[in-house]
Amino acid sequence: MGLEEIINSIDQEPYYKEKEGVLYCTDCMDILPQIPKESVDLVIFDPPWSYDSYKQFSKQNIKYSVLNDRDIFFCLRKVFDILKKTKHIYFFTSNNRLNKDLPLFSQTGFRYHMILVLLYKGIGLGYGYRHEFLPVVFGSKQGTYTTKEHSISNIFSPDNFNTLEKSEYHMSIMIKQSTNANDIILDPFIGSGTTAVASKKLGRQWIGIEISQKYCDIAVRRLKKVRFGEDLRSSDITKWLK
Numbered sequence: 001m002g003l004e005e006i007i008n009s010i011d012q013e014p015y016y017k018e019k020e021g022v023l024y025c026t027d028c029m030d031i032l033p034q035i036p037k038e039s040v041d042l043v044i045f046d047p048p049w050s051y052d053s054y055k056q057f058s059k060q061n062i063k064y065s066v067l068n069d070r071d072i073f074f075c076l077r078k079v080f081d082i083l084k085k086t087k088h089i090y091f092f093t094s095n096n097r098l099n100k101d102l103p104l105f106s107q108t109g110f111r112y113h114m115i116l117v118l119l120y121k122g123i124g125l126g127y128g129y130r131h132e133f134l135p136v137v138f139g140s141k142q143g144t145y146t147t148k149e150h151s152i153s154n155i156f157s158p159d160n161f162n163t164l165e166k167s168e169y170h171m172s173i174m175i176k177q178s179t180n181a182n183d184i185i186l187d188p189f190i191g192s193g194t195t196a197v198a199s200k201k202l203g204r205q206w207i208g209i210e211i212s213q214k215y216c217d218i219a220v221r222r223l224k225k226v227r228f229g230e231d232l233r234s235s236d237i238t239k240w241l242k
């Protein structure tokens with residue numbers, strides 16, 4: 001099933017659309033149930049860190065986007081259905097959430113493979129066990145996993161990390177390890193659009209959902225600056241891309 005067919009099955013006007021990608025500016029819990037089963041090749045899942053206290057500011061008013069454990073379970077269950085068999089998911093969690101998120105992850109049916117560690121630096125981190133990393137749960141819909149490049153470690157060194165926008169470099173590694181050119185990547189909490197930007201540069205198609213219009217606008221601005229497949233032409237990464 002192609003991207004166009006997926007878009008046609010969703011009863012909601014895209015906020016932004018280009019040939020190889022689409023962004024919905026709304027609650028992902030409304031969109032996910034409409035995406036056909038087994039239609040995407042990779043899921044990047046990066047929900048707000050503090051599920052119960054997340055605040056979103058809209059133009060008109062203050063809006064609260066509250067995701068509790070049941071919502072996260074619902075979203076994980078939906079992306080499980082949407083993902084093709086044997087394909088991968090990267091679930092960005094946090095040290096505070098890991099003990100809750102791992103059981104949720106397994107209960108939805110995903111197969112747990114490992115934790116990827118994204119190292120980061122910040123004032124005061126690293127002392128008295130203050131964590132200096134972000135855990136990312138790596139799993140698949142079924143079976144064992146294979147990645148493209150065996151020399152890549154599951155510990156990723158720091159790269160301009162901050163609390164919302166994820167590193168395009170880290171995202172590119174995950175995308176390259178788990179997909180082929182033109183595959184479709186879904187990110188239901190796409191924030192400022194890092195997954196879409198990395199996917200586009202790497203010649204992959206993408207579906208993004210984001211509840212905050214402010215972040216949708218940032219994502220669109222970023223996307224307009226990149227060309228589909230532009231990194232496919234850059235010599236340093238082509239060696240293990242296809």
Ligand SMILES: C[S@@+](CC[C@H](N)C(=O)[O-])C[C@H]1O[C@@H](n2cnc3c(N)ncnc32)[C@H](O)[C@@H]1O
Binds near residue numbers: 047166191
């Ligand atoms: C941790 S951030 C994602 C950051 C993103 N990976 C990036 O690199 O910019 C989580 C995002 O989820 C969005 N969000 C929260 N609740 C949502 C919902 N119900 N549906 C869709 N997006 C939601 C937030 O507005 C926030 O931008």
